[in-house]
Amino acid sequence: MSSVIDAISGRYAWLIVVALLGIGLWAALTERHLIKKLVGLSIFQTAIFLFYIEGSVRTGGEVPVIDPALGSDPEAYVNPLPHVLMLTGLVVAVAVLGVALALAVVIQRSFGTLDDEELSAEADQP
C-alpha cells in the first residue's frame, strides 16, 4: 500500500498533466458550445506547457543564471530551455486563440448561434 502512495506522490505532477490533457481533449471534442470548445483547447495546451515545465525541474535547482558560488555545474540549475520553448508555445497558443475568437465573432454575427449542432443544421440547408 505504501508503495502505491510512493508511486503516486513521486509522479503526481505527471498525473495532473495527464488529467488536464484528458479533460481538455474531452471538452474540445464533445462540448456543443464553441467557446467551451476553446476553453477545452486551452486546458489541453496548458497541460502540454505544464508537461514541459515539470520536465525542467531539478530538485534543489537554482535560477539558471550562473552563480559563482555554484559554478557551471548544469545539475545545480533548473533547465532553462523548456521554459523558453514554452514561451514560444504560449505565443503560438495566444495567436491561435485570437484567430478562433475572431471566427467565433463572425459565426455569431452570421448565424446568431454558437451551438455546434445548430450550426450543423444550418450547414445542411441548401
Next chain:
Amino acid sequence: MITESTSLLPPLLPAGMLAAAIVAAAIGSRWPGAARWLAVAATLAGTIACAIGLSQVIGGQTLVAALGGWAQPLGIAQRFDALSGFIATLVCFIGLLVVLYPPGIGFQTPPDRRLPVHALVLLLLAGLLGVAMAADLFNLFVFLEIYSIAAYSLIALGGPLGAVAAFRYLVIGTIGSGLYLLGVGFVYFTTGTLSMADASDKLGTVGPTATVTTAVVLMVVGLATKMALFPLHVWLPDAHSHAPPAAAALLASVQVKVAAYAIVRIVFDVVPDDVLAAFPLLAIITWAGVGGVLFGSVMAIRQTDFKRMLAFSTVAQLGYIGIGIGLDTPLALVGALLLVLNHAFMKGTMFFVAGNVYEATGRKTIAAFAGLGRRMPWTMTGFTIAAASMIGLPPTAGFFSKFYLVLGAAEAGDTGTPWSWVVAIVVAASSILTLTYFVPVLEAIWFKPDPDGEDAPTREVRSLAVLPVAVLAVGLLVIGLLNVSIVNDLLNPIAVSISGTRG
C-alpha cells in the same frame, strides 16, 4: 556520400516570404494591387531560388545554415536537401499560380478588397517553406502553426460556412499540433536534444523503450491529423469545400502534402530502425492509407457538390501517399513522391476550374456542369486532362504514380510485408472508383444539353483565370511524358536516400 555545405538559402527562403507577407499586410489595405504584385514577385523569386537550390543539391548534397552561428546540436539549423528542395519548389510554384489567379473569383460576395488576402497566402507559404527546411523538431512545430493560422484565416474568407469549417479545423488542427508538441517533449526529455539528426543518434542508443514509442506515436498521430490521413481527415471535406477556390487549390495541392513530408522526415530521418521494427507504425500508416483510398472514393461518388467531391477525392489521394510512406520500399516512395507532384497539379487544376465555372455561370453542383464544354472550352479541356490523370490513364502523370505504387506493393511483398498484395489490388482497383465519380462530371460537361439553351453565349472567364488551369494541365502531360527522367534523376535518388539510410 552526403556532403554538407553552408548556405543562407534555407533560412532566407521562409524569412523572405515572411517579410513579403508583412509588407503585403502593411500596404494591402491601401494598395491591394501593389500587394498582389509583391506576392507575385515574391513567389516567382521563391520558385527560382528553390529550383536553383534543388539543382545544386540533387547529387546528394545538403545546404545547411546554423542560425546565429551556433552549429547543431546546440543551435537551431535549417536544412535544404533534395527532398526539401522538391517540396519547396512545388510549394513556391503552386503559390505563384495562386497569386496570379485573379482575386475575388469564386465568391458569392467578393471579400472586401482591403482584407490582407495576399499577405495570408504569403504567410502560408512562409510556414510551408519553413516546415520543408526545418532541421529542428521544435522549429517544425512553430512553422506548422504559422501555416495553420494562415490556413484557418484563408478558409474563413469563403463566407459564413467557411468560418464554421475554419473553426472546426482550428480545434482539430490545434489538437494535432499539440499532440506533436507533446511527442517532441518526450523526445527532448529522453535525449536532451531537439536537433533531428542528434535526436536520431541518441534515440538509436536508447532503443525501443515505451517512452520512445509513445513519443513517435504522438508525433506521427499529430502530423497525420494535419495531413488529414484517414481516419483523422474529418476536418478536410468541410474546410476545402467552403474555402475560396484559389485558397482551396493551395491547401489541397501543397498544404496537406507538407504535413505528409513532415511525417516522412520524422519516420525516416528521426525514428531509429529498431523502434520502427518494434512497433507496427508503418503498417498502421499503410492500412490507414488503404482505408482513406476506399472511404474517400466512396464518399466522393456520393457527393453532388463539385468542390465537396474534390475534397473527398483529396482524402483518397492522401491515402495513396500514406500507402507509399507505409510500404517503405524505394519504388513505393517514388510513387508517393510522384503523387505529391501529380496531385498538386491535378487538384490545383480542378479547384481553379471550380472557381472559373462559378465565376462564369454561378453553378456549383456536378449536374449543373451540363453543356459547359461548349461554353468554356479551355477550362473544360484542362479539367478533362486533370480528370484523366486522376483516373490514371496513360500518358497523363496520374498513371505513373499508381504504377509505381503497385510496383512498390509488389516489392514490399517480396521483402516479406504481409498482405501487401491486398494493397496492390486496392491501388489498382480504386481507379474504377475514381472513374465512377469523374465520368458523370465529364458526361455532363461534354454530352448533356446546357440548361440555358444550346445557343447560350460562350462565356470563358478572363484569360488570367484560365492561365493557371492551362499551365497545370499542360504540366500534367509534361510530367507524364518526362516521368522517366523525373523519376530517375530526381525522385529515385530521394527515395533511395530516405529508405537507404535505414537497415
